[in-house]
Amino acid sequence: MPTAREALLDAARTTLAVRPWTAIRMVDVAAAAGVSRQTLYNEFGSKDGLARALVRREADAFLAEVDRILADRTGSDADRLTGVAEWIVRAARANPLVRALLSGCWSERLPSGRAARGIPAAAAGPAQQRADGGAPDAAALLTLVRDRTREVLGDGLPCEAVLRVAVSWVVAPGRPExxxxxxxxxxxxxxxxxx
Incomplete structure (x- = not known):
């Protein structure tokens, strides 16, 4: 059974698929998760906290799949690098949050994953402190993928060039031909x- 936090993040993601972030109300997310609105506020502190946690979770899931592809030793290093590039394109096509994370292009429909500014750490409660980490920006996310790829595959492959080609495919998809x-x-x- 998922925790209240996971249920709330799942509910927020499901709701985001049908409504823009600005139209999503905290009471609706709590109801969809089957928890009280107070539980939602205890977990995330605010709607911005929920947004940061949701985007952070999507970034973490994206990176976990990169790690899984790199750990799969059934293919060659070139196959694993190709797998990472294909994952970047597939994930961005399937998930608008991943596309925004990789491209840095955030639409009005999406929550921002940026960390809160101006909230002193001592003034924020534990839930807010957990959520304030935010997600990496596009450059930082690509750097994480590149560094993980180089760590596993070494410097013998054009990791950075391949990752940039994949991200360019996200931003400006090629034609089917x-x-x-x-x-x-x-x-x-x-x-x-x-x-």
């Missing part, structure tokens, strides 16, 4: 190995 991002990645890897 351009082929999948995997073809571009394999071309980059092959060109690097020839040098």
């Amino acid at each position: 351009d082929g999948p991002v995997a073809e571009l990645v394999r071309g980059l890897v092959a060109a690097t190995r020839r040098d």
